[in-house]
Amino acid sequence: MKRRMAREKALQVLFSIDQSDFDAEESMKYIIEDESDDFLIRIVHGVVNHQQEIDKKISQHLEKWSLQRLAAVERTLLRIATYELFYDKDAPENVVINEAIEIAHVFGDDHSGKFINGVLSKMLRGN
Template sequence: MKPRTKARSLALQVLYECDLTNHSPQAAMEERLKDETLDTNLVKFAYDIINGVFPITRQLDDFIAQHAPEWPLDQVAVIDRNILRIALWEFAVEGCTPVKVAINEAIELAKIFGADSTPRFVNGVLGSLANRQQEIRQKFKKVTSPEDGKTAHQN
């Protein structure tokens, strides 16, 4: 597994755990890092994904639900939902990953963690969402707070 794919995998596992339990993302990540050896930059990348996706899960889910109408979101497997959330955050919210790369990485995670039909499902939903990338980015437009200089997502 490529290093950044491994970091995404780690973030996916943490988000999955948080979806199923009341564990905090921080506690889940700390527990995962006991079993993983990752370069500092990759740990930061995984944290960036977790800290980017976790607070806006509902808003990401709203966009995903619009592009998977035949699958009500509560019927989509938890792992599949989190794969979609990560990719959508990467290419449309944070803009840190090109669309094609984010989709390909999501498909790789789907092959590893999802059911046999998950890669095709993930590809279809993300392909539709990619067409709305600018609209989604506007929804999550970053604003910087003048008081502390920290970046937050306005939605």
């Protein structure tokens, strides 16, 4: 599975966890079915295992917004990208940000990509 597809599947799994009582294993079972991908599994478990720290880092870079007030797609994409940028560090920063923006254009609304870019850029600058 290509990394873009793995990120999209991770978005779906983590979105499902965020919006329901499913745990990571249940969500992966329903969403990825027979597909097994180490990168996808690493993202899902990484976000779940570090979610409190990730959410705190995201919240510190939101202006006039709370994490819970964000659209679920944007919140989940920010969690994935934050995990990749600060915990996984397997892909270059610009690739992680560009992928998050592109996925936001597919799954979010017209402004999601710009919003994701702004938050992640602020995070990297440490502002």
